[in-house]
Amino acid sequence: MTSPEPIITIENVNKYFGQLKALSEVSLQVRPGEKVVIIGPSGSGKSTLLRTINRLEEIDSGRIIVDGLDVMDDKNDINRIRMEVGMVFQRFNLFPHKTVLGNLTLAPMKLRKIERAAAEANGRRLLQKVGIEEKAAVYPARLSGGQQQRVAIARALAMNPKIMLFDEPTSALDPEMIGEVLDVMVNLAREGMTMVVVTHEMGFAREVADMVVFMDQGQILETGPPEHFFQDCRHPRARKFLSQIL
Amino acid sequence: MMKRCVWVVLAAILLATPAWARTLVVAQDATWPPMEFMNEQKEIIGFDTDYVRAVAKEAGFDVVFKNVAWDGIFAGLDAGQYDAVCSSVTITDERKKAMDFGIPYFKVRQALVVSKDSTVKTLEELKGKTVGGQIGTTGYFAIKKTEGITAKSYDEIGLAMEDLFSGRIDGVVCDDPTAAQYALQKADYAARLKIAAVLDTGDEYYGIAVKKGNKEVLDLINKGIEAVQAKGIDKELRAKWIGQ
Amino acid sequence: MEKKTIDVSDGAAIPRKKDAGLFSAWRISFAGALIILLCLVVFEPDPYLKILKFLPDGILITFEVTIFAIIFAVLLGLLTGLGRISKNPFINAVASTYVEVVRGIPLLVQLFYIYYALGRFVRLPDMVAAIIAMSLCYGAYMGEVFRAGIESIDKGQMEAARSLGFNRTQTMFYVILPQAWRTILPPVGNEFIALLKDTSLVSILAVADMLRRGREFASETFTYFETYTVIALVYLLITLLLSKMVSILEEKLNYYDQS
Numbered sequence: 001m002t003s004p005e006p007i008i009t010i011e012n013v014n015k016y017f018g019q020l021k022a023l024s025e026v027s028l029q030v031r032p033g034e035k036v037v038i039i040g041p042s043g044s045g046k047s048t049l050l051r052t053i054n055r056l057e058e059i060d061s062g063r064i065i066v067d068g069l070d071v072m073d074d075k076n077d078i079n080r081i082r083m084e085v086g087m088v089f090q091r092f093n094l095f096p097h098k099t100v101l102g103n104l105t106l107a108p109m110k111l112r113k114i115e116r117a118a119a120e121a122n123g124r125r126l127l128q129k130v131g132i133e134e135k136a137a138v139y140p141a142r143l144s145g146g147q148q149q150r151v152a153i154a155r156a157l158a159m160n161p162k163i164m165l166f167d168e169p170t171s172a173l174d175p176e177m178i179g180e181v182l183d184v185m186v187n188l189a190r191e192g193m194t195m196v197v198v199t200h201e202m203g204f205a206r207e208v209a210d211m212v213v214f215m216d217q218g219q220i221l222e223t224g225p226p227e228h229f230f231q232d233c234r235h236p237r238a239r240k241f242l243s244q245i246l
Numbered sequence: 247m248m249k250r251c252v253w254v255v256l257a258a259i260l261l262a263t264p265a266w267a268r269t270l271v272v273a274q275d276a277t278w279p280p281m282e283f284m285n286e287q288k289e290i291i292g293f294d295t296d297y298v299r300a301v302a303k304e305a306g307f308d309v310v311f312k313n314v315a316w317d318g319i320f321a322g323l324d325a326g327q328y329d330a331v332c333s334s335v336t337i338t339d340e341r342k343k344a345m346d347f348g349i350p351y352f353k354v355r356q357a358l359v360v361s362k363d364s365t366v367k368t369l370e371e372l373k374g375k376t377v378g379g380q381i382g383t384t385g386y387f388a389i390k391k392t393e394g395i396t397a398k399s400y401d402e403i404g405l406a407m408e409d410l411f412s413g414r415i416d417g418v419v420c421d422d423p424t425a426a427q428y429a430l431q432k433a434d435y436a437a438r439l440k441i442a443a444v445l446d447t448g449d450e451y452y453g454i455a456v457k458k459g460n461k462e463v464l465d466l467i468n469k470g471i472e473a474v475q476a477k478g479i480d481k482e483l484r485a486k487w488i489g490q
Numbered sequence: 491m492e493k494k495t496i497d498v499s500d501g502a503a504i505p506r507k508k509d510a511g512l513f514s515a516w517r518i519s520f521a522g523a524l525i526i527l528l529c530l531v532v533f534e535p536d537p538y539l540k541i542l543k544f545l546p547d548g549i550l551i552t553f554e555v556t557i558f559a560i561i562f563a564v565l566l567g568l569l570t571g572l573g574r575i576s577k578n579p580f581i582n583a584v585a586s587t588y589v590e591v592v593r594g595i596p597l598l599v600q601l602f603y604i605y606y607a608l609g610r611f612v613r614l615p616d617m618v619a620a621i622i623a624m625s626l627c628y629g630a631y632m633g634e635v636f637r638a639g640i641e642s643i644d645k646g647q648m649e650a651a652r653s654l655g656f657n658r659t660q661t662m663f664y665v666i667l668p669q670a671w672r673t674i675l676p677p678v679g680n681e682f683i684a685l686l687k688d689t690s691l692v693s694i695l696a697v698a699d700m701l702r703r704g705r706e707f708a709s710e711t712f713t714y715f716e717t718y719t720v721i722a723l724v725y726l727l728i729t730l731l732l733s734k735m736v737s738i739l740e741e742k743l744n745y746y747d748q749s
Contacts, residue, residue: 082652
């Protein structure tokens with residue numbers, strides 16, 4: 001594999017929540033098309049790290065470059081950076097006052113200034129892609145968790161982002177719905193989307209990740225391709241974590 | 247021993263309160279200088295107040311004053327909250343239907359107060375303008391009866407004068423002693439206001455009002471008024487409060 | 491995404507479908523007030539019909555003050571609510587101070603102040619002074635309701651919108667406020683009703699509203715019982731109608747609920 005310039009560069013990032021050190025000297029690079037899966041016990045800082053990439057969390061020191069722009073530099077319009085970085089949340093966060101299609105067209109129409117007809121056509125295409133085109137006119141409250149999360153993915157994709165961030169996308173789902181969401185994510189990965197995923201789904205990590213990152217106590221302890229990581233990771237805490245989860 | 251103490255106390259109370267001195271509660275709306283208003287010590291003073299005291303002295307009853315908003319003053323009389331109203335109450339046919347009046351004790355007329363630079367000489371000249379009066383007073387009724395004038399009713403005559411003073415209305419109609427008080431006596435108002443006319447609504451007489459059919463109180467009051475008038479006390483009071 | 495409600499303290503109860511007790515109370519009160527009023531007017535036209543005929547221009551004034559004050563109070567409330575959650579310390583301080591000052595002064599005093607006290611400097615017409623005082627007072631109350639309504643919206647909504655690239659203002663107008671409306675509407679509806687009732691206070695500015703018209707009638711004819719009975723019934727009918735309108739509006743805003 002050739003190594004183009006990284007699309008995300010995280011350098012020596014530190015972040016505190018009061019006294020608590022949430023991120024400690026974290027550095028990470030993600031290249032275009034790469035799929036990075038971040039794992040680790042809860043409270044390890046993995047969600048925090050993910051959220052610093054589109055500046056939903058501020059950092060105390062270090063540097064984060066996304067698509068050539070310094071995220072923390074106020075000279076760069078953070079809203080323009082975010083338009084290129086889709087995000088999927090644990091709790092879906094669909095807009096309850098908009099229909100499914102309305103959720104998909106709001107941002108493209110208001111931010112990308114796309115005509116309603118074009119935005120709706122693109123929205124329907126994406127709904128088809130995530131397999132719920134028949135729910136276009138329904139309000140989110142009527143959908144199951146799995147359906148809501150697939151709409152949330154489609155909503156993020158509607159902005160045609162260069163990067164997709166997933167923050168524990170299946171953690172709030174009933175077990176029988178996890179599969180349908182992971183299927184959508186696997187397909188997205190096959191299409192070549194750059195993805196950073198925080199998850200506990202080791203199967204997913206094994207199947208699609210180019211790189212697995214293990215975090216604990218705000219530090220990255222181990223990084224490597226999944227085959228390496230799952231077979232012979234060296235760090236004792238990573239091994240302990242894997243033994244508990246697998 | 248105990249029993250005797252109680253008897254002594256009771257006897258003392260009985261002796262201390264002369265059984266013959268009846269106490270009447272008299273309502274006044276103390277916003278109508280110089281007839282009835284509040285001094286800085288928060289006491290009601292004025293012509294009417296002194297007049298009632300004189301009447302009480304002559305007729306041999308005690309009097310307690312109660313300050314009541316004009317708007318509800320007759321409703322309170324009807325509800326028995328006080329025995330009489332002596333508060334520049336003009337005797338009118340309408341009112342006579344609702345309550346009884348004592349002997350007329352004071353003659354007034356309605357006066358129109360306007361800004362000093364106004365050339366108005368009659369109420370009719372204020373057609374198309376706004377004229378204020380106190381709610382439920384003969385002055386306000388006179389404004390309402392004049393066609394083409396917007397009548398504005400205030401809770402207190404002082405608020406109407408304030409609006410006239412700041413130029414929001416074009417005239418105020420009220421009893422002449424009160425008009426004189428504002429347009430001639432109170433320095434800041436007198437500098438800006440004047441009495442333009444005394445309206446030819448005819449002479450009016452103030453009377454002390456009691457609840458319809460309350461003959462006992464009415465007789466008591468009339469007895470006092472007769473004595474006051476016979477002794478000429480009313481003229482002394484007029485000199486004290488109104489001048490002239 | 492579950493619906494949150496804000497506790498309310500004044501105004502009047504707004505009937506809701508699930509609240510069967512209040513709903514029937516509404517019917518009983520409305521029908522009762524209407525029947526009593528009609529009976530009085532039909533069987534005892536003197537003085538009841540006379541009183542009723544005396545009131546309409548006063549009712550109009552009451553409506554006028556209410557409607558203008560509601561419009562301005564909602565706008566002011568929205569600005570204040572946004573100001574109170576603003577990250578700009580200056581805007582925040584201005585909004586908070588306004589709320590504190592206005593909440594600490596009785597409406598009656600505010601009315602006197604704006605009309606009579608300031609009257610020596612700014613000569614506001616009585617209606618304007620009345621509407622300004624009512625709007626200022628209720629703008630502060632509604633500001634608190636708006637703030638609570640906005641804060642009741644799940645933080646995830648803000649994050650989802652921001653992650654798509656909306657700025658704070660866009661997020662507020664496209665995502666937060668459209669949802670906050672229905673949390674805000676019941677307490678705001680209560681404020682509407684409280685405001686309508688409080689317009690009776692403007693009669694002290696010699697504004698010829700319904701109450702002052704009634705007082706004028708009563709003080710001339712000594713029909714206190716009859717006049718105030720009619721006034722109470724008319725106020726009751728108007729507030730009941732208003733609360734009905736608010737509850738209908740509420741239904742409409744619940745279009746995206748699950749059940």
